Amino acid sequence: MIPQSIDDIGFLGEIFSSFQGEGPLIGKRQVFVRTAGCNLSCSYCDSPKFRREVRFCEVEDTSVPGRFRQAENPVTLSWTMEQILALWAIGTHSVSITGGEPLCQPEFSEALAMGCAAEGLPVYFETNGFSRSRFSRLIDWIDFAAIDVKLPSHRACPSGEWSHLVENELACIEGASRAGVFTIAKVVVLDSTSAEEIESLCPRLEGLEVTFVLQPASGTQKPDQEKLILLHEEASEHLGEVVVIPQAHKMMGVL
Helix, strand or coil: CCCCCHHHEECEEEEEEEECCCCCCCCCEEEEEEECCCCCCCCCCCCHHHCCCCCEEEEECCCCCCCEEEEECCEEHHHHHHHHHHHCCCCCCEEEEECCCHHHCHHHHHHHHHHHHHCCCCEEEEECCCCHHHHHCCHHHCCEEEEECCCHHHCCCCHHHHHHHHHHHHHHHHHHHHCCCEEEEEEEECCCCCHHHHHHHHHHHCCCCEEEEEEECCHHHCCCHHHHHHHHHHHHCCCCCEEECCCHHHHHCCC
């Protein structure tokens, strides 16, 4: 098939079926479509090989769960939809469009969300929210939005660019919430994360229908219980739904 427009092709890292390992939908079965390429460099990134475009997309074999085959990038939208529909099984909750960073490929991500919606498949969109204008194009096609809010301690971008980044992230959260999308604002908590960093975010989220997730990092940057309690209390002074949820897929040993 010859692609008809730029909307029809994209660079993907993986397509597979597994369980959501983060946030309030933890444990829900999803078909994951991981885009390749990201504009940030978070210190805690758990998928660094997808910070850039990759030559091959790894696709789970529908007949043998856990076994993968390769497809050369870029891939077409129609081919991607074929893989999603083949992996969709009874009990599947939604399609997770994740990354990398899907907003780095706005045309393809929008076309993919539209394609899933056309098939009646709920869309869970995970993003760092670096562009409110790109995100706003997708709102009509997504059902769940998980937006990662970056703190200065995350070292995701040069310090001079952080205020612009967080303004876009907060605008994406507000836009999704006001559009009636199930909205998740996630903040990864490091041992170096301060109460002041959390406090600075909360006034902008007051009054919105948002689940605010504090996600403790693992490994050497893991925060202690005292810090998590302190940050939970700080956020709870402003917001109605604050939860602490670690990454469960690492505990389960699944993708």
